[in-house]
Amino acid sequence: MIILGIESSCDETGVAVYCSDRGLLAHELHSQVDLHAVYGGVVPEIASRDHLRRLLPLIRQALAGAGIQRPDLIAYTAGPGLVGALMVGGGVANGLGLAWDCPVVPVHHMEGHLLAPMLEETSPEFPFLALLVSGGHTMLVAVAGLGDYELLGTTLDDAVGEAFDKTAKLLGLGYPGGPALARLAEGGDDEAVALPRPMVNKPGFDFSFSGLKTAVMLEVRKAEAAGDFEARRADLAASFQRAAVDTLVTRSLQAARNKGLQRIVVAGGVGANRLLRSEMARRFDGDVQYPRMEFCTDNGAMIAVAGALRAAQGSSANEIRAQPRWPLDSLVPPGELETA
Ligand code: KG4
Ligand code: ZN
Numbered sequence: 001m002i003i004l005g006i007e008s009s010c011d012e013t014g015v016a017v018y019c020s021d022r023g024l025l026a027h028e029l030h031s032q033v034d035l036h037a038v039y040g041g042v043v044p045e046i047a048s049r050d051h052l053r054r055l056l057p058l059i060r061q062a063l064a065g066a067g068i069q070r071p072d073l074i075a076y077t078a079g080p081g082l083v084g085a086l087m088v089g090g091g092v093a094n095g096l097g098l099a100w101d102c103p104v105v106p107v108h109h110m111e112g113h114l115l116a117p118m119l120e121e122t123s124p125e126f127p128f129l130a131l132l133v134s135g136g137h138t139m140l141v142a143v144a145g146l147g148d149y150e151l152l153g154t155t156l157d158d159a160v161g162e163a164f165d166k167t168a169k170l171l172g173l174g175y176p177g178g179p180a181l182a183r184l185a186e187g188g189d190d191e192a193v194a195l196p197r198p199m200v201n202k203p204g205f206d207f208s209f210s211g212l213k214t215a216v217m218l219e220v221r222k223a224e225a226a227g228d229f230e231a232r233r234a235d236l237a238a239s240f241q242r243a244a245v246d247t248l249v250t251r252s253l254q255a256a257r258n259k260g261l262q263r264i265v266v267a268g269g270v271g272a273n274r275l276l277r278s279e280m281a282r283r284f285d286g287d288v289q290y291p292r293m294e295f296c297t298d299n300g301a302m303i304a305v306a307g308a309l310r311a312a313q314g315s316s317a318n319e320i321r322a323q324p325r326w327p328l329d330s331l332v333p334p335g336e337l338e339t340a
Pocket of ligand 2: 109113134268269297298
């Protein structure tokens with residue numbers, strides 16, 4: 001079966017062609033980062049308009065790259081995300097489904113992230129603990145099988161990617177700040193500034209990152225008053241990154257131990273962070289798996305593979321679905337009826 005995957009929930013237009021036997025055949029991505037950078041964050045209206053402009057040419061390119069005329073199935077991101085951006089992807093997916101007379105499957109964006117490692121040859125087996133870390137989410141999920149998700153913890157305030165982005169801004173870096181902050185941190189001393197590891201000693205598996213960002217803000221003000229902000233930027237970046245990563249890894253190990261899980265899958269944009277990858281591998285004595293770097297951030301391939309897995313087990317709905325809020329743990333295994 002050949003699946004066309006479409007991602008348009010935020011500021012990346014992603015399209016992929018995936019074959020259930022041969023794997024990924026083609027993928028195309030257009031990032032809107034430059035369009036939004038001048039505003040310091042994603043502007044929803046601009047995002048929708050750019051998806052409109054990019055989507056059809058990207059679909060044409062991906063189909064040509066894969067050497068196919070039309071897919072057997074179309075999978076698109078139906079939520080969570082920006083409603084206008086979702087409507088563009090959903091409208092195009094369902095329009096093409098009608099024209100090609102093929103089924104169309106709505107996919108949950110975070111389920112896409114969670115299943116992205118399934119694109120690799122050594123795909124993770126169920127059950128596993130998923131750490132989903134992006135600009136909008138920070139979640140620990142016990143994954144028993146496809147659609148069988150127990151939400152163990154989430155953030156009480158900022159998502160960890162958001163904390164990276166806001167801290168990067170404090171340090172004078174552009175948007176999105178995560179990768180830029182990680183680069184600046186390479187030249188810094190991660191023990192130079194004492195920062196909190198929020199929540200790690202509290203019961204449960206929730207996170208909180210706004211206090212960490214505020215702690216950096218106070219340090220920035222101190223450094224500015226002392227006139228050595230420039231000299232301390234790299235140390236601040238390194239200390240922040242170390243504190244955020246320590247927190248994510250400690251919480252993940254606590255959850256894995258509590259649930260008796262031997263495998264951790266890290267996915268979402270912050271999953272591209274190299275320190276997070278090396279620390280998780282160093283501190284967890286089980287198996288740790290990731291999507292490849294380019295499929296950590298938003299992309300069409302993860303939507304195609306999630307659609308393929310769901311469709312293989314009989315779930316497809318021919319309606320345009322755009323659901324900005326859609327809790328991951330309201331999902332059910334394919335074939336069962338969703339409650340929320
Ligand atoms: O999954 P994603 O592409 O989009 C969302 O669904 O949010 O994640 C984007 C987030 C941004 O906050 C970005 O700063 C962060 O992932 N990010 C990183 C790195 N690469 C991307 N954060 C830390 N280190 C990185 N290397
Ligand atoms: Zn995402």
